[in-house]
Amino acid sequence: MSELVELYAEYGDCLDEGDLERWVDLFTEDASYRLTSRENHDLGLPLALVRCEGRAGLRDRAMAIGRTAVFRPRRMRHLIGAPRVVAGADDDTIASRATFAVFETIEGEETRVFLTGRSFDRVVREGGRLRFRERVCVFDASLVPGSIVYPL
Amino acid sequence: MSELVELYAEYGDCLDEGDLERWVDLFTEDASYRLTSRENHDLGLPLALVRCEGRAGLRDRAMAIGRTAVFRPRRMRHLIGAPRVVAGADDDTIASRATFAVFETIEGEETRVFLTGRSFDRVVREGGRLRFRERVCVFDASLVPGSIVYPL
Amino acid sequence: MSELVELYAEYGDCLDEGDLERWVDLFTEDASYRLTSRENHDLGLPLALVRCEGRAGLRDRAMAIGRTAVFRPRRMRHLIGAPRVVAGADDDTIASRATFAVFETIEGEETRVFLTGRSFDRVVREGGRLRFRERVCVFDASLVPGSIVYPL
Numbered sequence: 001m002s003e004l005v006e007l008y009a010e011y012g013d014c015l016d017e018g019d020l021e022r023w024v025d026l027f028t029e030d031a032s033y034r035l036t037s038r039e040n041h042d043l044g045l046p047l048a049l050v051r052c053e054g055r056a057g058l059r060d061r062a063m064a065i066g067r068t069a070v071f072r073p074r075r076m077r078h079l080i081g082a083p084r085v086v087a088g089a090d091d092d093t094i095a096s097r098a099t100f101a102v103f104e105t106i107e108g109e110e111t112r113v114f115l116t117g118r119s120f121d122r123v124v125r126e127g128g129r130l131r132f133r134e135r136v137c138v139f140d141a142s143l144v145p146g147s148i149v150y151p152l
Numbered sequence: 153m154s155e156l157v158e159l160y161a162e163y164g165d166c167l168d169e170g171d172l173e174r175w176v177d178l179f180t181e182d183a184s185y186r187l188t189s190r191e192n193h194d195l196g197l198p199l200a201l202v203r204c205e206g207r208a209g210l211r212d213r214a215m216a217i218g219r220t221a222v223f224r225p226r227r228m229r230h231l232i233g234a235p236r237v238v239a240g241a242d243d244d245t246i247a248s249r250a251t252f253a254v255f256e257t258i259e260g261e262e263t264r265v266f267l268t269g270r271s272f273d274r275v276v277r278e279g280g281r282l283r284f285r286e287r288v289c290v291f292d293a294s295l296v297p298g299s300i301v302y303p304l
Numbered sequence: 305m306s307e308l309v310e311l312y313a314e315y316g317d318c319l320d321e322g323d324l325e326r327w328v329d330l331f332t333e334d335a336s337y338r339l340t341s342r343e344n345h346d347l348g349l350p351l352a353l354v355r356c357e358g359r360a361g362l363r364d365r366a367m368a369i370g371r372t373a374v375f376r377p378r379r380m381r382h383l384i385g386a387p388r389v390v391a392g393a394d395d396d397t398i399a400s401r402a403t404f405a406v407f408e409t410i411e412g413e414e415t416r417v418f419l420t421g422r423s424f425d426r427v428v429r430e431g432g433r434l435r436f437r438e439r440v441c442v443f444d445a446s447l448v449p450g451s452i453v454y455p456l
């Protein structure tokens with residue numbers, strides 16, 4: 001399996017297993033992360049539901065999630081399509097895109113679709129492995145179900 | 153990533169992004185496309201919900217969709233499993249199959265499963281890239297939800 | 305496509321097409337199969353909803369399913385993420401994990417999410433091809449919907 005496919009698979013695993021420290025480690029030190037709706041993205045609006053700058057920003061987000069008291073825990077499950085390498089990336093950066101579906105299982109309920117969408121990513125080799133320098137997750141719905149915003 | 157995997161990923165992208173001109177271009181000039189239910193397929197019935205012959209037929213279908221006035225727009229999202237190359241294809245043609253799940257997001261609603269199924273495809277190299285010469289999409293449900301039939 | 309990816313894709317196909325004989329053949333003679341909830345798995349509980357030892361055990365399970373009279377047939381559809389090879393496997397065994405989503409279509413109804421989860425697998429080369437020596441399927445929900453337990 002290619003290293004790029006492996007990066008995406010590991011990324012989904014980290015979020016699904018709640019291993020947010022390892023999730024942060026999949027980004028470069030200066031990475032930027034953005035989560036936005038397709039509507040905002042298509043209109044070119046700068047609005048984002050989540051925006052993190054650098055690993056410090058990602059770590060803050062991870063800690064905020066860890067501190068949130070939750071009445072009924074929910075489990076997420078990512079399914080990620082084959083990443084497509086987009087032409088036009090320079091030598092050091094891979095510009096890639098991948099389709100995702102995220103499913104949610106709230107304790108005692110049946111599993112359901114949480115969100116689907118597509119990510120627009122820039123990946124670089126840093127510290128001996130591929131990491132995200134930029135990740136923009138664009139979900140198809142207008143709203144994220146539920147009140148706590150997990151990263152995708 | 154292999155060229156075949158890339159073809160399927162691009163195919164899903166074209167439909168999800170509504171880029172139907174690019175979608176037509178992923179077929180050969182003499183391609184045939186069919187969309188049918190699993191029930192019909194298993195019974196060997198020639199019935200198909202959609203049938204297009206050649207790029208001209210595909211283009212007609214794409215234009216028909218573009219002209220349809222829609223009250224509430226819906227967005228589709230394809231997730232496509234690893235394509236399997238089936239033994240028995242001749243030298244020039246790749247016979248492959250892939251599982252798919254298509255999700256639908258109607259404006260203002262939550263994302264839900266639209267259809268799942270499997271495609272039976274014949275892929276050839278033409279004009280410097282892989283293209284579908286035949287694509288038969290077999291969905292698991294008896295009916296397609298909604299009134300407009302998008303290709304899968 | 306790598307042989308490991310192909311194994312997973314074929315595995316899903318066998319179950320989706322109801323070809324349970326071919327499904328059994330994807331395991332080694334001494335294979336063990338277990339289906340359990342994430343809750344049990346995370347707590348380290350030995351409880352399993354399904355447990356099969358050896359191909360004989362898998363064949364028994366397949367036959368039990370074949371004999372079950374069903375009022376309204378349901379069709380399953382597996383979507384399997386890229387398998388991740390986990391470090392630490394010895395020379396002969398591949399330890400891999402893969403995310404899955406299984407969809408269900410009951411006759412006359414719309415397709416819905418059945419279960420999502422992750423499998424923890426040990427794969428070996430036997431008889432000229434890769435086969436599962438161990439497969440532990442861990443689903444995210446607490447319960448499996450419906451009354452008949454199909455393997456995942």
